[in-house]
Amino acid sequence: MTALDVTDLHVSTVDDTPVLRGVSYSIEPGEILALVGESGSGKTTAGLAALGHFRTGLKAVSGSVLASSCGGAPSDVLALPEKQRRALRGRVISYIPQDPALSLNHSLRIGKQIAEVLEVHGYPGSVEDRVRETLTEVGLPSDTEYQRRYPHQLSGGQQQRVGIAMAFAWKPSVVVLDEPTTGLDVTTQALILETVAKLAAEQDTAALYITHDLAVVAQIAHRVAVMYSGEIVESGAARQVLHEPQHSYTRALMAAVPGIEGPVGRSEAEEPDEDVVLRAERIEVSYADTKVLRGVDLAVRRGESVLLLGESGSGKTTLSRSLCGLIEKCTGTVTLDGNPLSASARKRSCEQLRDVQYVFQSPFSSLNPRRTIAESVEVPLRQLTDLDKDQRRKRVAEVLEQVRLDPEYADRLPGGLSGGQRQRAAIARALVTTPKVLVCDEVTSALDVSVQATILELLGELRTELGMSILFVTHNIALARHVADRIAVLREGLIVEQGTVDRVLDAPEHEYTRELLANTPKL
């Protein structure tokens, strides 16, 4: 018997723009269906519809969502009166959100938040016992002291486990998981995926796993449905869809996924002694009592791309900001072409500032929403050069062309651009002063895979064209062969391993690097 059967679901915005155009999928008990698509494809809407929930501004037009609780007759979630629909939520169909930091209630203790879902639906047994049991099932301590913690007293991975515990507390017949591992480290992600797979199998729960990460799909899903602009364009067994994609969109999506394999061998020398552009020595930074960086040495040679790899909390952003003079209390020395740089950007000369430029993680927050793209790109020229208005305008047009951004976007506000176009504009702003070193801090992690691929390609071309060096900061080891010559692995404020990409990936020396490679999902 099917646990969840969605048939010909049409959803539109309140002003009748279609969002889902006839989506159908079904999941058997114990089966994991991955719903794959890029942002804006409607995958979250399709997932939330399983709970009969539509976010503000959306409405269901037609279609049916049949859910059956174990042994019961199927009922149409969309047709039920509000009260009965509510009785299904959390008990028969449950939901695991993308970001537990936003979805857990920060003023309630976690034990209470799990107990709550049992209490409101009238759990027949002892709520207390069941809370303890679920906490153990997801691999968390179950003692009273732990249950009395607040969400902010847990790490991101632990918070997501609490989210999973809430979802599986009632042993539901359907669980909807909305990108539950986005934002988690690969090691934590691997543990979470394992927990979900185990619980779904044990409780015979049908799981809908929404994600954009095809490598995760390969690891966890039995079947895959690929969504593109509100429609399911391809579906089938995971192995088949991933290895013999039929639809052209699926093929393009697969091609865009960076694999740990990929082109081999680009750089030669192991020791970066000669022609160093940017060198950092004994960099240390502490916040209050915590040492974030504990003596980091790093060198970037002319024209070279170095991948700085680290998980969240490793200090990688602190390091990249220190190099740019954004962390004034850092100690140690940073030299550019042999000349020392001040720890404070305010004390650096215009020339020095021009030579080291920074691209931020999210193009959605790093561009001023009230300035046109051309105005934003012009800012470094105004601040750091003596160019007059005409020269500046010429240079802006030139650099926009370099990042392959159509000139028609120059006078638009960031709101009128897609994520990938915005990141191109942000890169243009960094390139406009022709820097010697470009520091890219997780520049693709806010973007879809297909957009990520084009940005990586652009950075590679720019490096060859302009002969500049790149420090590419990321948590994603799979990008290494696509952007870098060398890798430096940062862990808890120390570089634990450094070497050419081939050497580090093929013969990792440090235990931690080996662990990261093992936990990185592969297609």
Next chain:
Amino acid sequence: MIRMILRRLLISVLVLLVVSILVFVATLLLPGDPARAILGTQATPERIAALQEHMHLNVPVWQRYFDWLSGVLTGDLGFSTSTQGSVNTLLADRIGASLVLLIASAVISTPIGLVVGTWSAIRAGRTSDHVVSGFSLVIAALPEFVIGVALVVLFSTSVFKLLPSVTLSPPGTPVWERPTQLVLPVLTLVLVVTPYIVRMMRATMIEVLASGSVEMARLKGIPERIVLFRHALPQASGPVAQVIALQLAWLAGGVVVVEFLFRYPGIGAALIDAVNNRDVQVVQAITLLIAGVYVVVNLLADVVGIVTNPRLRTEVAK
């Protein structure tokens, strides 16, 4: 948590001390010599000198400050030159009268503001929400004396003649013996304060109701009433408490205008009289009192913020 509250308390005491210095210095800067003001233009230099000595105006400023401060700390607010009596007895009744205004306005406006704001947030975008928003914006834009005069015109002079427009208590009898005369002053203050609370509550609640944690609570199948009371309201209460505190603190100063308008025998009216009469120690006492109310309500708002936000009161455990 106790340590944080104690810290705030200590800071409040320091703030009050600084305020006492400012108040003292400010009254020194009031134009004119108090002795000359009391005796009038016909006074001889000898009489002025005698009065100056009587009022300790000839001792050094810092010594006068410490004398005054030690008096305030031991509960003696000084001597009122214009009424020839102790400031304590002069203010005793008036503080009571003003507190009645303040507390009545706070007790009425806070719950109304919270309930109307929440209701408006739940119905965001509908007609009733637009009506509430528009109405509260209009009222918030009106100064208190305009509201007061409008109420007088409406309820006691031109349209209806239901309520007294001025307070007519014989001296010595408490104002609350005739409750009708309290209605208009309280109503004025309530109308001034409530719109801000409504608007802040509405904005905060809309944000909280759209947050991930409220969506999650709904997806857990929790009844809407529990979602509201357990998940949404506690998250909104911190920021709103700050606004309520600001409004209550404003009330302490705002009574000056309203009391003047309704001839209400409270500290506001007393302050105006005292400034006119160069009654320095009364001015000092009242200003310090109003500053004290400011500090105390803000302290209370901080405490509410600390209590409702576990992130402020618990350590991050690893």
